[in-house]
Amino acid sequence: MLLGVDGPMAYEEWEYAVRAEVSKRRATSRRILSDRRRLYPASSTEFLNRCVEFFKAEADLLGKVKWAVLSTDRNAVYGATRMVEILAEETTVQIEAFIDLSKALEWLLPNSEPVELDRLAVWVERAAGAGKSGPDTPSFRSL
Numbered sequence: 001m002l003l004g005v006d007g008p009m010a011y012e013e014w015e016y017a018v019r020a021e022v023s024k025r026r027a028t029s030r031r032i033l034s035d036r037r038r039l040y041p042a043s044s045t046e047f048l049n050r051c052v053e054f055f056k057a058e059a060d061l062l063g064k065v066k067w068a069v070l071s072t073d074r075n076a077v078y079g080a081t082r083m084v085e086i087l088a089e090e091t092t093v094q095i096e097a098f099i100d101l102s103k104a105l106e107w108l109l110p111n112s113e114p115v116e117l118d119r120l121a122v123w124v125e126r127a128a129g130a131g132k133s134g135p136d137t138p139s140f141r142s143l
Helices: 011-023 045-057 077-090 101-108 114-130
Strands: 002-004 029-035 064-070 093-098 139-141
Touching: 002 011, 002 114, 011 045, 029 101, 029 114, 045 077, 064 077, 064 101, 077 093, 093 101, 101 114
Parallel strands: 002 029, 029 064, 064 093
Antiparallel strands: 002 139
């Protein structure tokens, strides 16, 4: 799944979007790519702590998750995600921060052929450029 958001959002909106998406299909494992390259400002410490608490409380709903967060090297999202990596170690969510889309996709889908990863990278870039999500509106699209 690709989670896109272009502007600041409240924790409640994030939780609602995640809960709604994962409730659509039961799965024992999931792969999520959050494209936060256009997110400004970065989420607050309170927001991040609430996300980790959600991961702990909803482990049965979430299943085992690999969650790649894509940001730029110029924003605080990367640093905040690195903090969540540590906080989420005791959950079913394995989260990793990336500034390179190709590396994020390789981490999420380690057994995929390079041509498939290239196709997905183009799709992610098109989805980001389409601006389908707006400020304060997280949106999911299937990878």
